[in-house]
Amino acid sequence: MTDEQPTPDGVLRLINGYWATGVVGAAACHSLFTHLEDGAGTAAELAERAGIAPRGAQTLLDGLVGVGLVELSEGRYRNTPEASRYLVDGKPTSLSGFARLKLKHMGGLAALPDVVRAGGPVRNATTEVADNPHWEEIVPAIAAQSVPAAGIAAEVLGLADAGAVAILDVGGGSGVYSANWLAANPAARSTQLDWEPINVIARRLLAERGLADRFTTVAGDFHTTDFGTAEYDIALYSHIAHQESPEDNIAVFSRLREALKPGGALVVCDYVVDDDRGGPALPLIFAAEMLLKSARGGTWRRSDYHDWLVKAGFTTVSFHSAPPATLVIAR
Known part of the structure; x- marks a missing residue:
């Protein structure tokens, strides 16, 4: 046999x-x-x-x-x-x-063999600029991916009963987190920092949901725009860390720590891989997308996030499943 x-x-x-x-x-x-x-x-x-x-x-x-x-x-x-x-x-x-x-x-994947050989993009990326018209298509298209994670984060944070909290959403895109969180907590207020063409999309969504009176936007690049000091109860950094280098993530986390009030929470949402890089499947596959499009980004491990957040001044870090993403909450 x-x-x-x-x-x-x-x-x-x-x-x-x-x-x-x-x-x-x-x-x-x-x-x-x-x-x-x-x-x-x-x-x-x-x-x-x-x-x-x-x-x-x-x-x-x-x-x-x-x-x-x-x-x-x-x-x-x-x-x-x-x-x-x-x-x-x-x-x-x-x-x-x-x-x-x-x-x-689909056609862009044909470049992957050359990108693998070079270790990064083989042509200059042109999408990550404020005035690219593709934002009007891509930002609403990816918004729904964040809805489940936004709900899980709200539960973990006890947001519905948190009272008049101030939220900072860095690179908030469509505004979907603010829309869901403000709906869950009628006393909360949210500020989104992003490029102005993207903020326009977010303001439209919040207006459609009847939440525009508690939502404000700041036009700017999160790498250089001041976050303020001890102004917010909650800060959010969703699906950004994968496109940034370790050094840039530590720098942003440090500035967000300063922007939070004592006891405030930073919520990071992204595709996170296990420390042995054995899973989960989609974040592992997503690494190819970062190799194609990002010079120094990647799908980072849980231990990477923990180390970066501790270096940034946070003392407690917890991980919460929000398939296919992971929520990282630091205080």
């Missing part, structure tokens, strides 16, 4: 992973998950509602079943619970915009 040999199925799925990106992105472009949620359950019904060819609708449905986002039962299709929560347009947690955005990024 011979040992059972592995099949190539898993390897082929990975080699052809761009098929999944294409299927999910195309389905999001045509709002297929939204139409499924609204009751369309066959290729013909989806084709009519989405204004696409029946053959195209069937092809996307086949692909979505294949990647596990759509289920087929008694001849009708429906979203899985995962797709229902994260890919239906209009839901606060919807990542459909991000799925559409990733279609445009």
